[in-house]
Amino acid sequence: MSALTERLLELLYPSRCVFCRNLMPPGVLCCEHCRRTLPYALPAAQNRQLPHIESCVSALRYEGAVRDSLLRYKFDSATSYAKIYGEILAKCIDENGISCDSITWIPLSRRRKWLRGYDQAKLIAEETSLRLGVPCVRLLDKIRNNPAQSSRGGPAARRANVADVYRCAAPDLTAGKRILLIDDIVTTGATLSAAASVLRKAGATAVVAATVARAGD
Numbered sequence: 001m002s003a004l005t006e007r008l009l010e011l012l013y014p015s016r017c018v019f020c021r022n023l024m025p026p027g028v029l030c031c032e033h034c035r036r037t038l039p040y041a042l043p044a045a046q047n048r049q050l051p052h053i054e055s056c057v058s059a060l061r062y063e064g065a066v067r068d069s070l071l072r073y074k075f076d077s078a079t080s081y082a083k084i085y086g087e088i089l090a091k092c093i094d095e096n097g098i099s100c101d102s103i104t105w106i107p108l109s110r111r112r113k114w115l116r117g118y119d120q121a122k123l124i125a126e127e128t129s130l131r132l133g134v135p136c137v138r139l140l141d142k143i144r145n146n147p148a149q150s151s152r153g154g155p156a157a158r159r160a161n162v163a164d165v166y167r168c169a170a171p172d173l174t175a176g177k178r179i180l181l182i183d184d185i186v187t188t189g190a191t192l193s194a195a196a197s198v199l200r201k202a203g204a205t206a207v208v209a210a211t212v213a214r215a216g217d
């Protein structure tokens with residue numbers, strides 16, 4: 001891209017804070033005010049117990065500007081947001097002392113990825129991987145197109161909705177490994193648990209999980 005094209009793009013699509021949407025200098029994705037005042041998840045809310053998962057940490061609470069930002073990221077093609085989410089998530093993983101051999105993510109089905117054009121959790125996992133210096137590898141495939149979890153009711157309905165949805169895509173890269181599983185949001189944890197169970201059956205020694213935001217409490 002030429003310098004002129006870059007300058008024109010900046011004028012047409014100025015940088016805005018991914019949370020409050022205030023104008024930012026080129027390349028800056030989050031304002032200082034938001035960095036200080038975001039609804040960070042409290043340490044007491046970490047290390048939540050979910051089946052098949054050693055511990056699950058989340059960086060932020062899913063509310064207000066965080067919720068609006070993640071909705072733009074998912075449904076409005078705001079893919080550049082993955083950079084700041086990855087930065088915030090890597091810091092949270094580091095602060096919680098979580099270690100792993102490799103990083104993977106909760107994949108979209110091929111159809112949904114095709115419709116959306118990108119796999120939102122994959123982009124966050126890649127950004128987190130760059131910051132933690134741990135390889136990011138595709139270990140899961142989504143083999144059944146279940147209705148979106150957000151349209152389901154209680155915990156039992158959510159668990160049933162994600163049963164047999166994932167398959168291990170690379171058993172040789174899974175066996176004997178301690179794996180960090182990444183998603184954008186955790187609500188009941190049914191999706192993370194179902195995916196972690198697949199990785200454990202394929203021989204992963206442990207699965208830890210991390211999400212950008214946590215809903216429901």
Ligand SMILES: [Zn+2]
Nearest residue numbers: 017020031034
């Ligand atoms: Zn801001």
